[in-house]
Amino acid sequence: MKTMIPNLLTLARLVLAPVVAWCIWQGFSIPYQAEFGPQARDLTADAVLTAQAIGDQYKFAAAGLFVFAALTDLFDGMAARAFDADSKFGRILDPIADKALVGLPLLVLAYISGFSADETSDTLFSWSNINIWIAVPVLAIVARDLLITVLRLFAADGEGAPVMMLSKWKTTLELIAVAAPIFIALPFMATGAVLNSVWLVLLWAAAILSVLTGVIYLTSTGARREIPGEV
Template sequence: MGATLSNKMQKSQNGLCSHRPFDPSYHCMRKHPLFWLPNLLTIARCFMAVGVAWLIFMIAEKETSLISLVQSASVDAQTRAVHQDMISDYRTFWGGMALLLFLASAITDFLDGFLARLWNVESRFGRLLDPIADKLAVGFPLLVIAGISNWALPIALPVFAIIFRDLLITFLRFAGLGAGRMAVKFIAKLKTFLEMVLIVVFLSLLAFIKSGNANLSHYLTLWTICLWGVAAVSVYTGTIYLVGLFGKPKHQPPEPEPMMIED
């Protein structure tokens, strides 16, 4: 009697598992109770990208309005000095907030993949969303930086090159045109790292360099030169991807998981 009941319970449990053999979330939940956390961190990174971009725009708008007030002929010297201090304080505080938010975003970029691999809860959704979150984290701030520069060509052109490259590669991935795990993987990761460093440097200039600093224009010039260098790396990785994609032999076995490409 006891053996029969035990066999029935075991069959019932096996039957319960067999109803959902291909449900990734079900198996992830059985592996680790926090299986949802890596994807949540990736989603949070998308919102952080919007937050960083908004803070950059807000700082630029407020600084412009205060500078126009300071430069007004009707403003006396004392009021001008007070508003100049307000500009510096505002820029330092919110620039620091933007920098911290972006650094938190960069940490989640490492943490989501690390936890997913550690807990063995990697999912197709996470593999799809992670590179998109990376592109948003870089693209939104760069686009706003180009905007607050009044779309000056030395800044706008490399920014457009970076964003266009990312949009094109993302479109090809969604279209299902993958090239497998290519040799471009390392340099593509280097590209993303350099883009993030570029934004960290810009936010550091906002947070730690006062608007009236005589060296600020020199720092921004160097930053713009670095922007062109990063854009060149971005275009290069995109070119390698396209050559590998459209230059491959016509007759070859199907490629596994296009969504896992590192671009």
């Protein structure tokens, strides 16, 4: 029973991860399709404004759900310590939920970078339009997390080891990298090249730390025998 609260919080985070990603997709794609999609030329100005308003609602939902999901990561750890409720199920599920909450939204954001602003185009998306400055760090983060997660699942016992400080910084930067473009896109926020550049710097910093901690994990002698609590 003691493990129920932290495990439920972890499950909530895992369930919310694809919901957040879907809200991000809707929040950006609906107004973009109305303005630049194949049917854009047939839409009235009111229809475009309506699409933008709907997109804003999805962005607000994505922001709120993401903050709540991120807080569950804090609260499930607090609950586990308060109730001394450590469990193998929680040790396995927690990193999967963390990586899903980061990876799924980042993949959506990378895909969105391929949207075309050409009103004469017959398609909204083109692989050639993908912003490599976004796609490369996103793929690095996701690939590293997939590799580490698979190794954790095949671990013999799943026992935890002390968390590396670099891993904490990595997780913080990854959460900011997901949250920043959502909040920047909200209607009351100022947008511009400076904020976008700051976000890219944070994204690349998160990717570098992600790869670095992954290399440390793979090459450390202790990591071959036991799985760190957070990597």
